[in-house]
Amino acid sequence: MNGRTLRTIAVKDLKEVLQNRAAWIPALVVPLIFIIVLPLGIILAPSLMQSMSPLTAPTGPVGMMRERIPALAAELAGLDERQTWVVLMTGYFFAPFILIFPLMFSTIVASESFAGERERKTIEALLYTPASDGELFLGKALAAFVPAVVLTWVSFLVYGVVVNGAGWSVMGRFWFPPASWWPLMLWVAPAVAALGVAATVLISARVRTFMEAYQTSASLVLLVLALVAGQITGVLYLSPAIALAVGLALWLIDGVLIGLGVRTFRREALLVK
Amino acid sequence: MRVPVIETESLARSFGPVRAVDGLTFQVREGEVFGLLGPNGAGKTTTVRLLNGVLRPSGGRARVLGLDPAQDGCRLRQQTGVLTETPSLYERLTARENLALFGALYAIPEPDLSRRVARMLEEFGLADRADDRVGEFSKGMKQRLALARALLHEPPLLFLDEPTAGLDPEASRQVTEMIARLSRREGRTVLLCTHHLSEAQRLCDRVAVMDRGRLLALGTLEELSRSLGTGLQVGIGLQAPLPDTAVAALRRLSSIGDIRYTSLQLQVSVADEEAVPAVVETLVREGARILSVVPRQPSLEEVYFTIRRVAQDASCATEAIP
Ligand SMILES: Nc1ncnc2c1ncn2[C@@H]1O[C@H](COP(=O)(O)OP(=O)(O)O)[C@@H](O)[C@H]1O
Ligand SMILES: [Mg+2]
Numbered sequence: 062m063n064g065r066t067l068r069t070i071a072v073k074d075l076k077e078v079l080q081n082r083a084a085w086i087p088a089l090v091v092p093l094i095f096i097i098v099l100p101l102g103i104i105l106a107p108s109l110m111q112s113m114s115p116l117t118a119p120t121g122p123v124g125m126m127r128e129r130i131p132a133l134a135a136e137l138a139g140l141d142e143r144q145t146w147v148v149l150m151t152g153y154f155f156a157p158f159i160l161i162f163p164l165m166f167s168t169i170v171a172s173e174s175f176a177g178e179r180e181r182k183t184i185e186a187l188l189y190t191p192a193s194d195g196e197l198f199l200g201k202a203l204a205a206f207v208p209a210v211v212l213t214w215v216s217f218l219v220y221g222v223v224v225n226g227a228g229w230s231v232m233g234r235f236w237f238p239p240a241s242w243w244p245l246m247l248w249v250a251p252a253v254a255a256l257g258v259a260a261t262v263l264i265s266a267r268v269r270t271f272m273e274a275y276q277t278s279a280s281l282v283l284l285v286l287a288l289v290a291g292q293i294t295g296v297l298y299l300s301p302a303i304a305l306a307v308g309l310a311l312w313l314i315d316g317v318l319i320g321l322g323v324r325t326f327r328r329e330a331l332l333v334k
Numbered sequence: 335m336r337v338p339v340i341e342t343e344s345l346a347r348s349f350g351p352v353r354a355v356d357g358l359t360f361q362v363r364e365g366e367v368f369g370l371l372g373p374n375g376a377g378k379t380t381t382v383r384l385l386n387g388v389l390r391p392s393g394g395r396a397r398v399l400g401l402d403p404a405q406d407g408c409r410l411r412q413q414t415g416v417l418t419e420t421p422s423l424y425e426r427l428t429a430r431e432n433l434a435l436f437g438a439l440y441a442i443p444e445p446d447l448s449r450r451v452a453r454m455l456e457e458f459g460l461a462d463r464a465d466d467r468v469g470e471f472s473k474g475m476k477q478r479l480a481l482a483r484a485l486l487h488e489p490p491l492l493f494l495d496e497p498t499a500g501l502d503p504e505a506s507r508q509v510t511e512m513i514a515r516l517s518r519r520e521g522r523t524v525l526l527c528t529h530h531l532s533e534a535q536r537l538c539d540r541v542a543v544m545d546r547g548r549l550l551a552l553g554t555l556e557e558l559s560r561s562l563g564t565g566l567q568v569g570i571g572l573q574a575p576l577p578d579t580a581v582a583a584l585r586r587l588s589s590i591g592d593i594r595y596t597s598l599q600l601q602v603s604v605a606d607e608e609a610v611p612a613v614v615e616t617l618v619r620e621g622a623r624i625l626s627v628v629p630r631q632p633s634l635e636e637v638y639f640t641i642r643r644v645a646q647d648a649s650c651a652t653e654a655i656p
Contacts, residue, residue: 069438073424080426186422186483188388190439191412329389 062199066192070200074174075208081173084271088169092162092212095155096220103150104227107143123149129295136239143231151224152239156299157288162216163250164285166209167257168278174201175265176274179331188328198326202258202319209254217246244304252311257281259318266330337400339364339491339523340385344394346547347380354380356547357394367517367524369538371531371638377547378527379419382493385525386411399491412440415484419495419527421476425469429460429479432468433486440487454482458512474505481512492516495527513537535634543641551641558637560606562644565591568610570600570617571626580620587612 078084123145127134133153137145178184187197217238224237238246261278268274288307291297299307340362347355355377362368370378383389385398387407396403401410423432433451442450455461458478468476477497484492497513498506510533517524517537528534534541535555542552551558559565575597584593584602590613591603602613610629617624 063441065438065441069435073427073435076431077424077426181425182420183422183424185418185420186416186436186480187439189386189411189414189416189418190436191408191441192439193408327390332383332388 062196063192066196067200067203070187070192070197071204071207074170074178074201074204077178078170078173078204081177084169084173084177088165091165092216095158095161096216097223100151100155100220100223101227104147104224104231107146107231126295130298132298132300133295147224147228147231148236148239151228152237152242154289154293155220156242156245157285157292159213159217159220160245160250160253160285160288161282163209163213163254164257164281165279166212167205167254168261168275168281169205170208171202171205171258171261172265172271172274172278174204175262175331176268177271179265180270184331188331194326194328195323197328197331198262198323202262202322205258205261206251206254209257210251213250213254214246217242241299241301241304244301244308245299248308249304249311252308252315253285255315255319256284256311259315259322262322262326263318266326336364338362340368340396340398340525342385342394342396345381345384345391345396346393347384347389348392353547355384355391358544358547358549359394360542360549360552362523362525364523365521366539367526367537369534369541370525370527370544371529371534371541372544373529375546376529376544378544379495380547381544382416382495382525382527386414386416386493412487413489414491414493415487415489416493417477417480417484417495417497419499421480423468423476423479423483426467428465428467429455429471430464432479433483436483437486442487450486454486458482472505474501474508477501477505477509478512481509485516490522492522492524493527494524496529497526498528498530498533510536531633531635531638541634543638545642545645550645555631555634555637558641559632562637562640565603565605565632566607566610567630567632568602568604568613569626569628569630570602570613570624571628572598572600573623573625574598576600576617577621580617580622583616583620584613587616 123137126149127137136153137148140148178187192200221237225232225235228236257278260281261274264277265274268277288297288299292299297303338361340360342358342360345355345358346353358377358381370381372378380389384391385396385403387403387405387410390404398410399413403410424435427435430451433454434447437447437451438444452461452464455464458481460475460479460482463471463475468479471479481497484494494513498509501509513524513526514537516522524537526534526537540552540554541558543550543558551561553561576595581593581595584590587609589605589609591605592601593603594601600617604610604613607629610627614624614627
C-alpha cells in the first residue's frame with residue numbers, strides 16, 4: 062500500500078463529490094434539521110405550554126421509562142419537569158438518531174466514487190494506472206469514511222452548542238453531552254460509517270447507477286431506526302456499556318465485510334458493462 | 335533477435351457467452367507502430383485491457399515488457415501509457431488537476447510533477463486553458479489532454495484506442511500528426527486500435543486484422559496484399575484506344591489478375607513489380623500507344639475488405655458443412 066496513491070485517490074474523489082451539489086446538499090439539509098431546528102423546537106416548546114406534568118408525572122410515559130431503565134432514572138434524578146423534558150428528549154431520544162449521519166454521509170460518497178464514477182465512464186483511465194486493486198478499494202473507501210466521521214463529529218459539536226445554549230435558561234449549566242454520548246460518537250459512529258462504506262462498495266459492484274447504489278445502501282437506515290426504537294421503548298438503552306458492545310458488534314461486521322471487499326474487489330468490477 | 339515487447343499466445347476472454355477475444359496469437363516488436371484493425375465489437379478494447387492487466391484472461395497467455403499482465407499488472411502499468419477509448423477525464427476538475435492527479439498515481443516525484451505537467455500542457459497546446467474545467471473543453475482538446483496524460487510518465491509502450499473516433503476532420507488530423515511525431519521522434523512502441531483504415535495506413539508499420547475476437551491476418555501492408563493476391567495495381571494511360579487483340583494478349587501472360595479497360599485507361603493487377611515490364615512489352619508489341627505507366631500499392635482499404643470477404647467466405651463454407 063502506497064500512502065501517496067491512497068491520498069491521491071481519496072482527495073480526487075472528494076473533490077469530485079464536492080462538485081456534485083445535487084448529491085450532497087440534501088445530505089446537509091437533513092442534519093441541519095436534526096441538529097438545529099428540532100432541538101431548538103424541543104427546548105423552546107415547553108415555555109409555550111401550560112404544564113409538563115401530564116408527560117413527566119410518575120404515571121405518565123416518562124415515569125414509566127424511569128421505572129424500566131434505572132440508569133436513566135439516575136440521570137434524571139433531582140431534575141424538575143422542564144429539565145427532565147430537555148434531558149430526556151435532546152440527551153436521550155436523539156442520541157441514536159445522530160447515527161444516521163455517519164451512515165448517510167458515507168453511503169453518498171461511496172456511491173459516488175464507486176457506482177457514480179463507473180456511470181460517468183471516467184474510471185477507465187484510473188484502472189490503467191499502477192494503483193493496485195487494494196489501493197483503489199481503500200483509497201475510495203477512505204474518501205467516504207474519513208469525511209463521514211469528521212462531519213458527524215462536527216454535527217455533534219454544533220448540536221452540543223445548540224443544546225447547551227438554548228437550554229441554558231432551563232438547565233443553568235453545561236450538561237451536554239451526558240456520559241453515554243461519548244462511546245456513541247467515538248466508537249459506534251465510526252463503526253456505522255465503515256458499515257455504510259463496506260455495504261455500498263459491495264452493492265455498487267452489482268448495480269449500474271449512483272442512485273441505485275445510494276438507495277440500496279440507504280436502507281441500512283433501518284438498522285439505525287432499530288436502535289432508535291430500542292432506545293425509546295427502553296428495550297435497548299444505549300448506556301456506555303451497551304454502546305461499547307453494539308459498536309464492537311458493528312466493527313466485527315465491518316471487519317468481515319471490508320476483508321471480503323479487499324480480497325474480492327477486482328478492478329474489473331468498476332468497468333462499464 | 336530481441337524479445338518482443340508484446341507477445342500473446344491463444345489469449346482469450348469471454349463475457350458470459352460472448353467470446354470478446356478468442357485465441358489471439360501475435361507479437362509486437364520494439365519501436366514499431368502496430369495496428370489492431372477491426373469493426374466495432376471485434377475485441378480491440380478487450381485486448382488492450384487484457385494486455386494491461388485490467389481484465390483477466392479466461393484463456394491463453396500474454397507477456398508485455400517481459401511481465402505477465404495478470405500477475406504483475408501494477409509493475410507493468412507503470413511502464414505503459416493508455417489513451418482510452420473514451421477520454422475518461424475528470425470533467426469537474428481542471429486540465430492541470432487532471433494531469434497532476436495521474437502524475438501522482440504514476441509515482442512521478444513530487445518536486446518534478448508540476449514542472450512536468452506544465453510542460454505537457456504546453457506541448458499539447460493547452461497551456462492557456464490549463465486552469466479551466468475539462469468539462470468546457472472541445473472533443474479535440476479533451477483528446478489532446480488524454481494523450482498528454484498517457485505520456486506524462488514517459489512510458490516506453492503506448493496503447494492508443496481509437497484515438498480519432500468522434501473527432502472532426504481537423505482535430506482528427508491534429509491528433510494523427512501528433513501520434514506520427516511521437517512514434518518517429520521517440521521510437522516508442524505503439525499499439526494502435528482503429529477502424530479508420532486511412533489512419534492505420536498513415537501510422538502503422540504492421541497491422542493485425544481482427545473480427546469477432548479472432549485474428550484474420552497480420553503483416554505489413556505489402557505482405558498482406560501479396561499473400562492475398564491483391565498484388566500491385568498498374569494504371570496505364572493511353573493516347574489512342576487499344577487494338578482489339580491487346581487485351582487478349584495480356585490475358586495470356588502469367589501473373590496477371592484483373593484487367594479493366596475504359597476508353598483511354600487500362601487497369602491491370604499483377605502479382606508484383608517483376609511483372610510490369612512484360613505487361614508494357616506486350617502492349618507495345620500489340621501496337622498500343624502508351625502515355626504513362628503508374629504502379630500503385632493497393633490501399634489498406636482494398637486489402638482490408640479483401641481479408642474480410644475471404645474470412646466471410648471461409649466461415650460460410652465451414653457453416654455449410656453439416
Ligand atoms: N465488460 C464487458 N462485459 C460484457 N461484454 C463485454 C464487455 N466488454 C466488451 N464486451 C463485449 O465483447 C465484445 C468485444 O468488445 P470490445 O473489445 O469493446 O470491441 P472493440 O473495442 O473492438 O469495439 C463485444 O461484443 C462487447 O459487447
Ligand atoms: Mg473499442
